[in-house]
Amino acid sequence: MHMRRIASALAATAIAAGGMVASTGTAEALTSCYASSCNHLNPYKTTCTGDAIHPYSAADSKGSVVYLYYSPSCRATWAETWNAPYNTYIEVQRDGGSLYSEDWATYGAHTWTGMINDAGYTSYATICPPSGGSCGFTSSY
Structure with missing residues (x-):
């Protein structure tokens, strides 16, 4: 017994x-996307922001800053900016140029791109002022 x-x-x-x-x-089960299934998704409509880090940032010639974000659990990157002037261009791009996601600052204080697959790749973020001046580029991560 x-x-x-x-x-x-x-x-x-x-x-x-x-x-x-x-x-x-x-890791795939904990997130709403993983690697290539994250391509062009809004990071704020997934769980990818939960463990995100921003290893690099860069400024354009007008002083607006872009941050490169990376989520280890999602294996994806994206770019974000805060308080950039209207029509500031931001982009996240895989090294080699084979995949990218872009956005333009509108009237909100916070703008971000869609995500791109970073599993086995490196990527960087770009910010360009709306009218003239030079773009800023983060290091690759």
Whole structure:
């Protein structure tokens, strides 16, 4: 009888642990996209912002700054800017130019691009002022 209780307890523990593993799973299961499935998605409509870092930033000749963001769990990058003048251009691009996402600052204080797959690649962010001046480029990450 005692052995049956121990076996039942172990089975219940295994089921509970199995449920926990199923609910946490791998990096792909924790995010709403992963690598190429993130291409051009809004990072704020995914879970990718939860672990995002911004390893690099750059300024254009007018002083507006772009930040390159990277999510390790999503394996994706994107560019963001705050308080840039209307029509400031920002872009995130994979090194080699094979994939990019872009946006222009509008009336909001916060502008971002869609994400691009960064699994096995490096990418950088660009910011260009709306009328004349030089663009700024982050280092690649």
